[in-house]
Amino acid sequence: MNEQEHIDKLMLELRRGTITIGVLSQLSVPQYGYSLVTLLNEKGVQVEPGTLYPLLRRLEKQGLLESLWDTNEARPRKYYKLSKMGNEVYEQLCKEWEGMVASLDHLIHTRKDEEDGND
């Protein structure tokens, strides 16, 4: 494996972990699968429909999301929205995430400072 392949693999793992938070963050208002894909991509979070659709179903099964079929439009669409539990989970996750970012920032920056000091 060369450098780029290692980076790709690690990024894949990182993205897999964060995508759930990204999805939950957008579902305080109901969205259907593809509108969510577009929304997330617009905001710079790359996600493929082939990953997102199964993820939505899984989150619904776990009780974090609620769903509703809308059959009034040209094609039937399944809208997903945060459940009460999903909302609480999301808020807790945000706190955890911020903590994680802070600690990692700290780690990364101390190391940079040390390197700068050595120069």
Next chain:
Amino acid sequence: MEMIERYIYAVTQKLPQSQREDIGIELRGLIEDMIEERVGDGEVKKKDVEEVLIELGSPREMAIKYRGTKRYLIGPELYDSFLIVLKIVLISMFAGLGIVFVIQIIIDPVEILDHFVGLIVTLVTAIPQVVGWVTLVFALVDYYGGVQTKDLGLDKTWHPSMLSAIPDPRRRIKRSEPIVGIIFYVIVMVFFAFSSNFFGVYVFNDGGFREVVPFLNEAAFSQYMPLVLLLLAIFIVKECLKLISGKWTMKLVGYTVIINLLGMMVVSFLITGDAFWNPEFMSDLVKSGIVTEGSEGYQIGETIWKNSTRIIVILLLVGLVWDTIEGFIKARKK
């Protein structure tokens, strides 16, 4: 567009019945949305559909993502035991076939080439069978028993106090014990599969090998053969369970009781059928020239023959009962 229908069909047919319709509608909506984004109000071309489907990925991968369950037959917890058992069984099968080959050469040295070809043919058919059966047994163990070990590993409330005690040495099952058992059963199986005539008295004279005086009644025995092979296979499963468990537990004793009861039933069934032992054994011995009728040797031989056939059966039954009791006693030790 037929291609879309094909795609949806390919994905949904790999999913549980209950989810098919729902996921089908959802997927169709997604694909139509994606196409619409590409072409807007323009005409939909085949190329557009293809591009969208390529972006979604192969139906197999898509179905796997929807299912999200385990995708293996034998999990990491059992994989090591699986490899060990597979190796043991293969090696003992080779050993058994090797011994059979040697016996065949002794019995019939002229046909050595035929025997060799026979050996190769047997290997070609037997290896996949052996691998298949061992895999099947382990896949079943994984399916029915593997879940609990996995749950333990993921259990968040785990505490060091929950570590199970190192089994009392007296409760432990030495690895060599089931391994020897498996080797023994496989070799016996190979022998039976070839000919029950291999069990007998080998008669040699000055020129070399003359004949085998068989212990068993081959004519009658051939119809019991599948039953015997099946029983041996079940015994091998029992040894595998011992090897995996590594210590006596009540669950293991339970399996042992069931399998040994089955074994005792089959053995009793075989023995009570009058045609199990070779009824002509003594006269065959006389014919082969080892003993002459009416001599002292003949009487000793007859006594040994009559008693040993009975004793072997008793030993076999006692052995099975003892195996069960031993397991029970050991499993109870704290």
